[in-house]
Amino acid sequence: MTYDVIIGLEIHAELKTKSKMFCSCSNDAENKAPNTTVCPVCLGHPGTLPVPNKQAIDWTILTGLALHCRINRLSKFDRKNYFYPDLPKGYQISQYDLPLAYNGRLDIDGREIQITRIHLEEDTGKSLHFKDQDYTLLDFNRAGTPLMELVTEPVIKDAAEAKKFCTAYQQILRYLEISNADMEKGEMRCEANISLQTPGGWEYKQGQILAKKKWLLGVKRPLNPKVEVKNINSFRAVEKAINFEIARQTDRLKKGEKILAETRGWDENKNATVSQRLKESSADYRYFPEPDIPPLEITEDWLNRLHADLPELPAAKRRRFIQEYQLKPETVDIIIGDKALAAWTEKVLSELDAWIEANGDQAARQERRLAKTAANWITGELYKHLNSHKQKVADLKMTAENFAELVCLIYQDKINSSAGQTILETMYDKGGDPSQIMIDLGLEQMDNEAELEKTVQHIINDNPQQVAQYKKGKTNVLQFLLGKVMAETKGKANPKIVKELLEKMLAK
Numbered sequence: 183m184t185y186d187v188i189i190g191l192e193i194h195a196e197l198k199t200k201s202k203m204f205c206s207c208s209n210d211a212e213n214k215a216p217n218t219t220v221c222p223v224c225l226g227h228p229g230t231l232p233v234p235n236k237q238a239i240d241w242t243i244l245t246g247l248a249l250h251c252r253i254n255r256l257s258k259f260d261r262k263n264y265f266y267p268d269l270p271k272g273y274q275i276s277q278y279d280l281p282l283a284y285n286g287r288l289d290i291d292g293r294e295i296q297i298t299r300i301h302l303e304e305d306t307g308k309s310l311h312f313k314d315q316d317y318t319l320l321d322f323n324r325a326g327t328p329l330m331e332l333v334t335e336p337v338i339k340d341a342a343e344a345k346k347f348c349t350a351y352q353q354i355l356r357y358l359e360i361s362n363a364d365m366e367k368g369e370m371r372c373e374a375n376i377s378l379q380t381p382g383g384w385e386y387k388q389g390q391i392l393a394k395k396k397w398l399l400g401v402k403r404p405l406n407p408k409v410e411v412k413n414i415n416s417f418r419a420v421e422k423a424i425n426f427e428i429a430r431q432t433d434r435l436k437k438g439e440k441i442l443a444e445t446r447g448w449d450e451n452k453n454a455t456v457s458q459r460l461k462e463s464s465a466d467y468r469y470f471p472e473p474d475i476p477p478l479e480i481t482e483d484w485l486n487r488l489h490a491d492l493p494e495l496p497a498a499k500r501r502r503f504i505q506e507y508q509l510k511p512e513t514v515d516i517i518i519g520d521k522a523l524a525a526w527t528e529k530v531l532s533e534l535d536a537w538i539e540a541n542g543d544q545a546a547r548q549e550r551r552l553a554k555t556a557a558n559w560i561t562g563e564l565y566k567h568l569n570s571h572k573q574k575v576a577d578l579k580m581t582a583e584n585f586a587e588l589v590c591l592i593y594q595d596k597i598n599s600s601a602g603q604t605i606l607e608t609m610y611d612k613g614g615d616p617s618q619i620m621i622d623l624g625l626e627q628m629d630n631e632a633e634l635e636k637t638v639q640h641i642i643n644d645n646p647q648q649v650a651q652y653k654k655g656k657t658n659v660l661q662f663l664l665g666k667v668m669a670e671t672k673g674k675a676n677p678k679i680v681k682e683l684l685e686k687m688l689a690k
């Protein structure tokens with residue numbers, strides 16, 4: 183028997199505000215000594231008062247708007263009480279029943295994944311455990327970092343879709359420029375809730391998975407509990423951890439064993455999830471309204487201002503690039519994967535449009551030939567360079583204008599593709615004008631017919647055997663002769679013209 187797989191995600195993202203959530207401590211603890219970006223507020227000293235970070239609230243609402251959420255016009259913070267060494271107050275300030283955003287959605291390959299809520303809370307400190315040591319050290323630099331939590335409805339169908347959701351969400355956070363959302367650095371943390379149910383034995387109603395069928399005696403068939411998987415720190419791990427859980431739970435159910443409602447951690451080395459603790463219910467946290475922070479009233483004006491701040495988001499950009507520039511979806515996915523690369527590409531494309539305008543090449547405009555050539559070079563050669571140098575688009579030495587000019591040189595057959603690669607390499611290393619680099623390196627394509635005719639004639643004279651074969655109908659000999667001409671001209675001859683010349687002169 184196969185079971186229905188039910189997956190919901192909880193994703194935490196650290197917001198990159200200047201200061202922390204409830205105090206003025208620096209929110210940037212990278213490369214800082216432990217416990218140096220702390221103050222009495224984020225250390226939870228008695229008598230201190232938290233003051234909410236407006237930027238963090240704005241950004242959470244902005245995320246809500248980007249994901250088509252409704253925004254609670256009256257929102258508030260609540261205390262979530264639990265004891266943990268890296269939580270100095272003994273509670274975390276979070277949001278319980280009035281999150282900033284709720285009822286949103288994100289489209290994944292045409293399927294709508296509903297978002298239950300997005301709320302704002304504070305991060306905890308870090309516990310540092312050392313191998314073979316009987317103590318733990320605490321670093322509170324992270325305590326009080328604004329943390330935004332997104333919760334999806336349990337509607338994700340498999341591991342691949344969960345991974346795509348995380349990727350798409352990360353992209354949105356980066357487009358909004360509110361979080362670096364690097365999973366390896368813990369700036370984005372993903373938890374998956376997974377349960378397996380008997381087909382026909384459950385239904386999804388108002389956000390809940392409910393038991394459906396009744397036994398003869400009127401007793402509901404019990405649902406299998408969900409298992410929460412934490413410590414997932416890469417997109418690959420999202421997929422692997424979920425697939426592992428599906429296999430593990432299927433195996434247990436088939437053997438007639440019970441599934442425990444528990445929290446498990448993904449162990450990268452074991453390639454398995456391991457039990458961490460039995461699940462607490464939300465009642466255990468004894469939530470109550472944070473008495474030190476008044477409720478938030480989110481006004482119409484405030485919302486309108488944030489609406490105006492929304493940039494073009496990845497999905498819209500993707501659609502526009504495909505329609506406007508007639509590019510292939512696979513190509514566009516690479517380009518829009520990085521907001522800066524997308525902006526840079528757009529600059530190149532607008533330079534090319536200006537060039538078409540000035541040169542009146544209507545055919546090229548209609549078929550977007552230049553845009554296609556540019557996109558191929560950006561996602562091919564340029565992307566390869568960026569990756570191998572681990573470089574950001576912002577640090578590129580060449581300008582979009584110069585790159586556009588290179589594309590024009592290629593498009594006009596002034597250089598061939600191997601010369602294009604050489605010029606791009608030079609531009610990548612030290613910038614510069616591609617036409618000048620072409621002249622300096624002597625890479626200009628030879629397309630002077632009279633000159634090429636001399637070379638072609640000389641190759642024909644030197645290869646009587648092949649010429650005879652060609653005249654007997656062995657037309658693929660042409661490629662051999664073309665190669666000879668290209669070698670003679672050190673690769674600079676325009677192959678199109680040479681081919682035409684060869685055909686014309688051999689026909690005599």
Ligand SMILES: [Zn+2]
Pocket residue numbers: 202205206207219220221222223224225326
């Ligand atoms: Zn502080």
